Amino acid sequence: MSDPDYNFAYLDEQTKRMIRRSLLKAVAIPGYQVPFGSREMPMPYGWGTGGIQLTASLIGLDDTLKVIDQGSDDTTNAVSIRKFFRRTTGVATTEKTTEATLIQTRHRIPETPLQKGQILIYQVPIPDPLSFLEPRETEARKMHALSEYGIMHTKLYEDIAHYGAILHTYDYPVMVNDRYVMRPSPIPKFDNPKMDNMHALQVFGAGREKRIYAVPPYTKVKSLDFEDHPFEVQRWENSCALCGADNTFLDEIVVDDHGERLFACADSDYCQTRQAEQGGQR
Amino acid sequence: MQAAFQDSVHDSQQCFRHILKAMSEPGTKVTLPSIDVELPIANATLSILLTLVDQSTSLWLDDDVRQRALLDYLDFHVGAVVTRNTQDASFAVVTDIGAIPDLTLFSVGTEEQPHGNCTLIIETSFQGKLSRLTGPGIENDVELALGLPEPLLDQRQALSVLAPCGIDMILVDGNDVIALPRTTQIEVY
C-alpha cells in the first residue's frame, strides 16, 4: 500500500499531464531537449530530481521498479529513490534487470540487454552537450536548430591533436537519428554502444535544467568520432574476479585492510546472477 | 454530466502508458480501456483527451463534433481551451476524415522549438490499403492498414522536408490507437 498522505507518486495530476505531454514530444523528436516545468521534489537537485519526475509520471500499479546508481542497487541514492517510490506508490521493486518494467538509473546502463517494453530512465545533471562550448543558451539552441555541430567536432579534434585521444570517458556525446547531438548523461563511454538500436525506450530527465529528452527503441545512436580516430570503448586486462565476465564495465574495489584490490563488475545484479548460475552448475 | 474515468489517477496513467507505447513504437496498435459515455467521439479519442489535455492546452474540434454536449463535457472534465483557429491548437480532433483541413493549417513548430507543433487525433478505421512504416521505434519495418486517404498522406509526406518540425498523429479506431510521430516514413502499396 502507498502512504495515503501523498498523491500517487507524489506529483499532482496536472504536473504529471504536463510532463507526459513533454515526454510524447521528446519521443517524437529523438534527441531534442524539450523544456518542461520542473517541480520541486522532496530531495535536492543532485539526487536526480529530473529522473524522479519522469518515473513519477510513468509509474503505475502494474509496474516493477529498479533503481541503480553506478550499476549498484545498494548505494544511498538508489536506496532512497526506491524507498520514495515504494512509499508514494506501493509498487513492487526489484534488483533484477529482467524483472523490471521501469529502470531509473544514475550513470550506468545495465549489462543485461534491455527488452522491448522496458523503459530506462536516466538522471541527467547537465542536458546540453553544447553548454561547455557555447554558454549562451540562445546560441546553443540555434546550433541545435540548424544541426550545426562544427564547434563540437572542433573541440573533439583538438583533444586528439593535443592528447592523442578524445578526452571524454564519461558523458561522451552521441548523434541521435542523424539529427541531434545529445548528452547520454555521465555514463561511461563503455555503455554508449548499448544505446544504439536498443530494444527499450530511453528517457532522460534534467530537473534543475528543466529538460526532457528521449530515444525511442530501434533508433540510431552514434558516438561522435572521426574516420582516422574511430570511437572506442574502455577495455580491461582483467576479468571480473567474482563472476569471470570479460565483457563488462569493471570497478576496482578494495577487499581487505591491507589494501588488497580486485576488479569486479560495476553492475551488481549482472554479477550476482552470473555467480548464482555458476554456483548452480557446479 | 456523464462520467469520465472511474479512477482518474490510475486510468489516466494506464492510458498514458498505452499512448507512450504507441508513440514510441509507431505501427503498434494499442487498446485503451472503455469509458461508458454517449458522446459523438470515439472512446479512445475521449481517453486521450482526458489523459493529456487540460486548461493549459488549446484544443481544436472539427465541425462534426463541436456540439453543446461534447463542449460541456470537455469543459467540465478536461477544462480545455477550445479554439476555432487551427494554428493555435496544441491538440486537434478530426472525426470526419473526409473533411480534414489541410495539414499546413496546423502548427508544425519552429526550427528552435519543434515541439510547438499540433498533435492531431484522427478517427479512421484501420482498413484498406497496406502501408509500410519505417523509422525510429520500428525494428526493420511494419506493415498495416491505416485507413488514411492518399491526399492526407501526400500532405504529410510534403511536411517531411521541414523536419524536425512536423505534425504528430494519433489515429483512433474505436478503442484502438496507432500513433504516427513525424519521424515515421509511410510507403503505401
Ligand SMILES: [Zn+2]
Ligand atoms: Zn562480475
